[in-house]
Amino acid sequence: MFGALTGVLSLKMPIGSFRDAGPGLFPLCLGLLLMLLAGGFTLGAFLRNRRAQKAKAASLEFGGSAKPVIGFMAVIGFAAAFLEYLGYAPTAFLVVLALLQILGSKKWRWNLLIALASSAVSHFVFVRWLQIPFPQGWLGL
């Protein structure tokens, strides 16, 4: 699918010739190559399944729980979405606190302490010491 999409989008750019290649030629070749490889892989998987007489579709099985994985990704997404509005230190505090909660630590006070300490230390190191220009947000932190 990705290969086909690349191929189609490449065709919208000038292709040129091999002597004078346009910007679309190299991605077009890559898209075709990816489709070829994916075709070979699918065929191989199909033949292996048939030989084993098991029509077991290749699936992405979760060894454990998918919830914390989704939770972690949501928290990173939250950080990306709100960093500019909240500022660095409050975002760091909320990120660590939320992730600690997702990992199942039920000691609220302990989690607050870790989140507070880690955001304070990272604020000191990255904002004050290394002077990385993080957004200050509504609170000016």
Added chain:
Amino acid sequence: MLESLQQLAGGFGIATTVPNLLYCLLGAIVGTLIGVLPGIGPIAGIALLIPATFSLNPTSAIIMLAGIYYGAMYGGSTTSILLNVPGETASVITCIDGYRMAQKGRAGPALAICAIGSFIAGTLGIFGLVAFAPPLARAALAFGPAEYFSLMVFGFVVLSNVTGTSILKSLMMAVIGLIVGTIGLDPVKGDARFTFGSMSLLSGIEFVGVAIGLFGIGEVLSNVEKPAELLEGTVLVPRLRELFPTREDLRKSIKAILRGTGIGFGVGLVPGPAPVIATYSSYMVEKRISKHPEEFGQGAIEGVAGPESANNAACQSAFIPLFVLGIPFAPPTAILLGALLIHGVTPGPMMISEHPQLFWGVIASMYIGNFILLLLNLPFVPLFANILRIPKRILLPLVILFCVTGMYSVNNSVFDIWVMLLFGGLGFLAGKGKFEGAPLLLGLVLGPKMEVAFRQSLMISHGDFGIFTGRPISLAFLLATALFLVIPLFRLAYRQMRKGGLNKGSAAAG
């Protein structure tokens, strides 16, 4: 050789400046910590810390990142011995006899022999690097665009062959990396490609975002998914006075260390997951030539000394293809290649002449780094071992915070955090499907160079593909590539034939 030694002496002058010594020390400490902590490998460690090197000059940055690499290799042995959990894949073999020694109350000598063996191997490995790298670089000066293109094709196939479970999967990842690498401005004509009108995509996809996403976020998500049973084992922390090996331990170990160094250095030059193959080969050699092979698996010190030395020597020699050809044969050196490019240094045959300060400075710093690690690993082993007691539920949120912070600091851009998140999710799912991230990263890094080499070659030959087969060096690389592609097919066919034969045999017996 004499000229190289003179250059190396100059390199020591660069490496022993106070800032570079501090960066070397910092890299060694951070690397050891990364190696000690299970779940965060050297690849993720280097990727996470690349943004921290942006304010440094290229020499100091690579000194620090190289320190993280070999520091992680040292540190990996600590968890193998104390916890029976390898900090990284190359330390798997060390678990066998190292953990048995710890169970018998001899964790101290096992850790000390690891440190001594790694120091000796690292030191000898550096001399090998000095001897081999300059002549190889001179030979590589004859390369034109066609040779470079063929070399890069060879590099992709080699890395795809040695990472992951399937060469097809790895090649697919490499091609995806190459496609991602085409996002942004066309390197020849300057047209915008796959940017969809976004200004953020004009400069292409940030390598650091992909690296941190695939290896940092991806590894954290894999850890988050499963229960933290890996850290539930008992940590056997030795006391300082228990660390010193006996004279008998040293006598038994020294030959194993020297043999391991030779094996490791040789294997490191060959494409492949060098440290893993080197440790396994060294263990097998030691067991085979031992007068007491029955002691292996029961806490034989040679089973720790040989593999750990081989591991470190392989890490040193893996720098030769990276520095001299600009092609990494292993995932950690692929990350280092990206770091070098970010700092404006293009590894390849011209690197020694164009950036002598960096090349010789980094090599000299490796020697100093090995000495620092020897000093660090012996007295501070109990301290590092105590770090193993940090619960994962605290460590993982902090790693995420560090990833987000590091990613933003690259371009002061929130867009990069989204890129990191996207590739983090992809890295996690790819891991589930046994797709390796390293070929994708290599594709992203080498993609623009490969395209330029491809297009320049065809321009020179007026569109004739014969340029790739008509030049001897290019042809040699393409033949080697074909060999790397064909060997797994033969191996598969042979395995199928044997399996078929066995099935027929058992059916006849039944």
